Amino acid sequence: MSTTLHPDASWSAWTRDKLLLGLPLREYLRTLKTPFNAVAALILCVGLPITWIRFTQGIAATTNLNNDYPWGLWIGFDVLCGVALAAGGFCMASAVHLFKLKQYYTLMRPAILTGFLGYFFVVVGLCFDLGRPWRLPYPMFVSYGVTSVMFLVGWHVALYLTVQFLEFCPAIFEWLGWKRVRHWVLKLTIGATVFGVILSTLHQSALGALFLLAPTKVHPLWYSSFIPVLFFTSAIAAGLSMVIVESMLSHRVFHRQVQHEDPQQVDQVMVGLSRSAAVVLFTYFCLKWIALAHEDRWAWLFTSYGAWYLVEVIGFVLGPCIAYFVAAKVNSARIARVAAVWTVLGIVLNRLNVSIFTFNWQMPYRYVPSWMEFAVTITIVTAGLLTFRFMVNRMPVLYVHPEYPVEE
Amino acid sequence: MAVSRRGFLKAACATGVVGVGATAARPAEAAQVKRPWMGMLTDLSLCVGCRKCEYACNKANALSDDALETYDDKSVFEQTRRTDADRFTVVNRFDREGQPPVFVKRQCMHCIEPACASACLVAAFKKSDEGPVIYDESLCIGCRYCMVACPFGMPAFEYSKPFTPRVTKCSMCIERLRDGEQPACACVCPEEAITFGPREELLTLAHDKIREHPDRYVDHVYGETEAGGTNWMYISPVPFGDLGFPTDIGTKPYPELTKGFLSSVPLVLTLWPMLLMGAYAFNNARGPELAGAPVNTHEEGGQ
Numbered sequence: 001m002s003t004t005l006h007p008d009a010s011w012s013a014w015t016r017d018k019l020l021l022g023l024p025l026r027e028y029l030r031t032l033k034t035p036f037n038a039v040a041a042l043i044l045c046v047g048l049p050i051t052w053i054r055f056t057q058g059i060a061a062t063t064n065l066n067n068d069y070p071w072g073l074w075i076g077f078d079v080l081c082g083v084a085l086a087a088g089g090f091c092m093a094s095a096v097h098l099f100k101l102k103q104y105y106t107l108m109r110p111a112i113l114t115g116f117l118g119y120f121f122v123v124v125g126l127c128f129d130l131g132r133p134w135r136l137p138y139p140m141f142v143s144y145g146v147t148s149v150m151f152l153v154g155w156h157v158a159l160y161l162t163v164q165f166l167e168f169c170p171a172i173f174e175w176l177g178w179k180r181v182r183h184w185v186l187k188l189t190i191g192a193t194v195f196g197v198i199l200s201t202l203h204q205s206a207l208g209a210l211f212l213l214a215p216t217k218v219h220p221l222w223y224s225s226f227i228p229v230l231f232f233t234s235a236i237a238a239g240l241s242m243v244i245v246e247s248m249l250s251h252r253v254f255h256r257q258v259q260h261e262d263p264q265q266v267d268q269v270m271v272g273l274s275r276s277a278a279v280v281l282f283t284y285f286c287l288k289w290i291a292l293a294h295e296d297r298w299a300w301l302f303t304s305y306g307a308w309y310l311v312e313v314i315g316f317v318l319g320p321c322i323a324y325f326v327a328a329k330v331n332s333a334r335i336a337r338v339a340a341v342w343t344v345l346g347i348v349l350n351r352l353n354v355s356i357f358t359f360n361w362q363m364p365y366r367y368v369p370s371w372m373e374f375a376v377t378i379t380i381v382t383a384g385l386l387t388f389r390f391m392v393n394r395m396p397v398l399y400v401h402p403e404y405p406v407e408e
Numbered sequence: 409m410a411v412s413r414r415g416f417l418k419a420a421c422a423t424g425v426v427g428v429g430a431t432a433a434r435p436a437e438a439a440q441v442k443r444p445w446m447g448m449l450t451d452l453s454l455c456v457g458c459r460k461c462e463y464a465c466n467k468a469n470a471l472s473d474d475a476l477e478t479y480d481d482k483s484v485f486e487q488t489r490r491t492d493a494d495r496f497t498v499v500n501r502f503d504r505e506g507q508p509p510v511f512v513k514r515q516c517m518h519c520i521e522p523a524c525a526s527a528c529l530v531a532a533f534k535k536s537d538e539g540p541v542i543y544d545e546s547l548c549i550g551c552r553y554c555m556v557a558c559p560f561g562m563p564a565f566e567y568s569k570p571f572t573p574r575v576t577k578c579s580m581c582i583e584r585l586r587d588g589e590q591p592a593c594a595c596v597c598p599e600e601a602i603t604f605g606p607r608e609e610l611l612t613l614a615h616d617k618i619r620e621h622p623d624r625y626v627d628h629v630y631g632e633t634e635a636g637g638t639n640w641m642y643i644s645p646v647p648f649g650d651l652g653f654p655t656d657i658g659t660k661p662y663p664e665l666t667k668g669f670l671s672s673v674p675l676v677l678t679l680w681p682m683l684l685m686g687a688y689a690f691n692n693a694r695g696p697e698l699a700g701a702p703v704n705t706h707e708e709g710g711q
Binding site for chain 1: 490491492493523525526527528529530531532547548549550551552553555556557559561563564565566567568569570571572573574654656657658662663665666668669670672673676677680681684685687688691692694
């Protein structure tokens with residue numbers, strides 16, 4: 001891949017170089033004939049018509065949401081899980097820039113890209129759910145509901161999306177060969193990282209704080225005045241785990257781009273991450289019990305919801321926590337990867353427990369998402385993966401660009 | 409006073425210091441001093457389930473053109489209904505063994521400190537000076553957090569409208585109130601089961617009724633303290649828990665539930681930069697050679 005744009009380069013040369021991976025159009029299109037793309041195309045063929053129905057006929061035409069269950073899969077999974085799983089960006093950026101843990105440098109850019117795209121597609125998902133998505137900028141420019149936790153979430157997600165874009169800009173400018181702008185935007189790194197951590201702390205916890213207003217609807221085992229802290233801590237665990245999961249997938253899918261990496265060194269970094277993840281998960285595990293004790297909800301443990309609670313806390317918090325400790329102890333990146341997938345599932349389970357599975361626990365009937373809600377969610381995830389792949393194949397995300405070595 | 413506060417709040421959010429407003433915005437008490445808040449008292453011992461209030465409500469809010477006779481249909485009582493996008497009030501029947509059934513009219517309770525208003529990120533809900541909680545559809549983005557927050561489950565949403573979906577709920581006929589009229593349901597009730605008046609007077613009336621007829625009422629004015637108190641209140645011959653009223657919502661105003669979190673926001677905004685920059689300075693001073701093993705693949709890369 002050539003990296004500088006020659007002054008006499010024509011537009012088509014630029015297109016071929018930057019967008020078509022240096023191939024002629026016909027050849028490039030031929031490379032797209034893969035089983036993965038076939039599946040992705042199939043998903044989009046279902047998802048896009050549903051998108052059309054959603055925005056022309058309304059929420060009732062596509063979802064099982066109703067007045068008792070105003071929030072469903074799109075908020076519970078696309079927004080709550082999406083934001084938690086995109087926490088890797090701020091975790092890695094602060095590890096590298098603030099804590100100077102240089103060994104994580106190669107993981108930072110993919111994490112920031114995942115973070116940015118994660119948030120971007122959270123907003124896309126939110127637009128499906130909002131009654132009037134075109135009024136999304138209202139809390140910024142038209143009317144200020146300052147007593148609302150949602151107001152904080154809206155502002156902070158918008159600001160953080162901007163910050164993550166800035167953090168990712170160096171990669172874009174390296175791709176485009178804009179050295180001066182890149183140099184300029186690099187100067188913002190520390191400030192952007194600090195601001196990113198502040199924003200993440202606040203909106204990760206605010207997503208939990210949203211449910212503080214539903215003390216009779218969220219089940220007593222999951223409702224806690226500690227819920228902001230629980231959401232924040234678990235988001236860090238989710239973020240670190242996603243970094244491991246991502247690295248695992250990247251080494252399978254983009255192995256050409258990471259072939260220069262020493263597999264043993266990668267494994268070492270994974271083990272290092274699992275040490276941090278183990279500590280974070282253990283802290284989260286303790287906080288879960290402190291929350292229970294604080295609200296004196298012990299009696300609820302002996303109900304069927306209590307059993308489900310233990311499945312989450314023992315099976316999907318303590319379980320992966322121990323796996324992480326073992327991975328660190330016996331130096332096994334394999335176990336670390338298992339623990340990472342396990343943690344991700346656990347955090348997803350937690351968010352769904354709070355927002356869907358135990359929400360309205362006193363209601364005689366349950367909300368079950370419609371197949372179209374699932375289809376939209378799958379479509380959004382697919383769109384996210386395709387965008388991620390598109391950028392990773394073109395920009396220096398998984399490797400360090402030879403013309404831009406790491407600076408101090 | 410109000411203007412300067414708004415100015416301050418706008419400045420606060422412009423700089424990202426959101427949440428500071430939570431402690432400043434207590435509209436409730438200030439407005440109450442100005443004039444007596446209006447409210448409603450429903451006496452469930454008097455309601456006969458004629459559903460004329462539903463008819464009047466639907467007419468007043470242009471929800472339905474159905475003739476009055478259609479409301480004689482008693483089959484609707486087979487199921488317990490809830491408020492909906494096209495009905496802001498519903499009457500439900502609760503059968504009792506050996507005694508006449510109790511009919512319960514439900515609608516927005518018009519909380520003194522409304523959960524919906526504290527939930528709304530665009531301030532589309534407001535406690536009006538007259539007492540009703542009112543909704544401004546021109547601001548609403550349709551996030552439905554108000555519905556998640558409402559302890560009484562009263563707001564509904566126009567899910568089937570693709571372009572202009574609104575949150576719907578009883579406004580206590582605020583327009584009629586401002587014209588000096590009573591809410592439509594209170595006007596039409598043939599049994600005088602719904603009384604309109606200043607909240608304080610209604611509260612006195614409710615307690616007087618209970619004191620004078622302890623045999624007819626349970627000793628509880630629902631809405632006196634629920635969720636910090638509501639402008640719509642009830643007295644009943646049977647415990648409210650048996651009539652579908654939520655009894656686990658406590659007496660704390662709902663905005664209090666998020667106040668602690670919101671007041672921690674400015675703390676994070678001021679303390680985090682100090683701690684994080686401190687960590688940065690500390691680790692920077694340690695020197696790169698001490699901070700973890702450097703990865704020697706940096707100079708390679710590319711394809």
